[in-house]
Each structure stands twice: as structure tokens, then as C-alpha cells.
Amino acid sequence: MPRSQLEVNVPAWNGRRAAAALRQVKAAGxxxxxxxxxxxxxIDYSLPSTDPDGCTVQHVKSRKLFPHLTWSPSNWAPAHKSCNSSAGTGENPMEPGVEFEDW
Structure with a gap:
């Protein structure tokens, strides 16, 4: 089966590479x-990333919707672990709180 042009083979977000990305985001932050x-x-940058108030890497554009940006430093931003965990996958294109008028 041929691969779709939209499919992107991106290494998983883990291991040494993800740890290096976190160090980079923490240092800049x-x-x-x-x-x-x-x-x-x-953000208290001295806290470990496992702490709810610690720094984690937030992908500004969702890894699920924009997998080709997963390892792009320009797509990384610091976020609290608790905020990042509750942010979800970014699959919903609507901004929170936006409501449609009745048709």
C-alpha cells in the first residue's frame, strides 16, 4: 500500500532527543x-518537569495535526506540566469559549 503524501514519519517524542529539547526550552525560558x-x-524553572508547576515543552502547533513540526524548536514553548497535560491534542480547531449563533 503506497504511503499518502500527508503521512509523515516522525520519531516519537521521547528519549534523549526530547530531554535535550526540554533543556533547551528551560534554558531559554x-x-x-x-x-x-x-x-x-x-514558571519556576528550578522545579523538575515532573512537578505540576514545572516546565514542559508545549508544541505550539499540535503534534497530531502538524507532525512535521514535532522536532522544530520554533514550535516549542514552555508550559507548566499541569497546563500542558490539560491542553489536549489541539485537534479541535475552535478556540475555547467560541459559540455559534443560532442559524
Whole structure:
């Protein structure tokens, strides 16, 4: 079966490469005092990424919808672990709170 042109073979987000990405995001965030990209609150960059208030890598554009951007540093932003975990996959194109008018 031929592969679709839309299919992209992207390495999984894990291992040394993901750990290096986290170090890069934490270093830049610490240096620039970047708040959480999701809640806009400060991040304590000294906390481990396993802590709910610790820094994790948030993919600005969903890995599921934009797999080719998974390993692109321009698609990474710091986020609290708790915010990142509750953000979901980004599959819903609607912004939260947007409602349709009755037709």
C-alpha cells in the first residue's frame, strides 16, 4: 500500500532527543523569564518537569495535526506540566469559549 503524501514519519517524542529539547526550552525560558504559554503565569524553572508547576515543552502547533513540526524548536514553548497535560491534542480547531449563533 503506497504511503499518502500527508503521512509523515516522525520519531516519537521521547528519549534523549526530547530531554535535550526540554533543556533547551528551560534554558531559554529561564533566561528570558518566559511565562507559561498556556496560562501566562510565571514558571519556576528550578522545579523538575515532573512537578505540576514545572516546565514542559508545549508544541505550539499540535503534534497530531502538524507532525512535521514535532522536532522544530520554533514550535516549542514552555508550559507548566499541569497546563500542558490539560491542553489536549489541539485537534479541535475552535478556540475555547467560541459559540455559534443560532442559524
Amino acid at each position: 529561564r533566561r528570558e523569564r518566559t511565562p507559561c504559554v498556556l496560562c501566562r503565569q510565571p
